[in-house]
Amino acid sequence: MERITFYSTNNKTEKANFRQAFMNGLASNYGLYMFRRDSVPKLDMEAILAMKELNYAGIAYKVLAPFLREDINPADLKKILASAYDEKVIPVEIQNVTGKTYIAWLSKGPTYSFKDFAARFFRPDTGVLPERRRQEKNRHCRHQRRYGGAVAAALHD
Numbered sequence: 001m002e003r004i005t006f007y008s009t010n011n012k013t014e015k016a017n018f019r020q021a022f023m024n025g026l027a028s029n030y031g032l033y034m035f036r037r038d039s040v041p042k043l044d045m046e047a048i049l050a051m052k053e054l055n056y057a058g059i060a061y062k063v064l065a066p067f068l069r070e071d072i073n074p075a076d077l078k079k080i081l082a083s084a085y086d087e088k089v090i091p092v093e094i095q096n097v098t099g100k101t102y103i104a105w106l107s108k109g110p111t112y113s114f115k116d117f118a119a120r121f122f123r124p125d126t127g128v129l130p131e132r133r134r135q136e137k138n139r140h141c142r143h144q145r146r147y148g149g150a151v152a153a154a155l156h157d
Contacts, residue, residue, distance in 0.1 A: 003070045004041075006033040018071040041066030056092045056104075056117075057085040084120040 006021045008014040010031030016024065021033040043062070051059045060081045068077060085092075093105040106114040 004035050004039050004067055006035050008032070009034055018068055022071075055085075055087060057081040057087075060085060085117070090116055090120065 003017060006016045006018070008016075008027030008029055008031035010027060010029040014027050014029065014031070016027070016033060024033075027033060047062060051062060054062070057078075058081075061078055064081070065074060065077060072080070090110070091108045093108055095103050095105060097103050106117045110116055
C-alpha cells in the first residue's frame with residue numbers, strides 16, 4: 001500500500017503527508033486536510049470481527065495503523081493509544097441497542113464529550129510527534145475558546 005497523501009480542501013494540488021498535515025494543523029490556505037476515498041485502507045471482515053475482543057485503544061490501533069505506518073512506528077503507536085485511551089481515565093461504555101446493533105458511548109470522559117476521545121490522541125505528552133509538543137500546548141491554550149473545554153481538558157490533564 002502506498003503512503004496516504006492528504007490534500008487541502010481549498011486547493012487539491014496542495015499535498016502533505018501525515019507528519020506535515022499534523023504539524024501544520026491547517027493547510028496554508030486555511031483548508032482542512034483530507035485524503036482520497038480510494039486511499040483509505042480496507043479492513044477485511046475477519047479483522048473487523050476480531051475487534052470485538054479488543055478495548056478502545058486496540059480498535060484505534062487496528063484502524064489507525066495503516067494510516068500512520070509511515071510516520072509512527074507500530075510499537076510507539078500502541079503506547080500512544082494505550083496512554084490516550086486509558087479506560088481508567090476515559091471509559092468506553094458499550095450498550096446493546098437491538099439485536100446485533102451496539103453503540104459506544106463516547107461521553108463518559110473527563111468532560112462528558114466525544115471530543116475527549118478525539119483530542120486525547122493529539123495530547124502533547126503522548127509523543128505522536130515530539131517536535132510538536134511545546135508548539136501544540138501553546139497553540140491549544142490560545143485556541144481554547146474555539147475548541148471548547150473538552151479539547152483543552154484532554155490536552156492538559
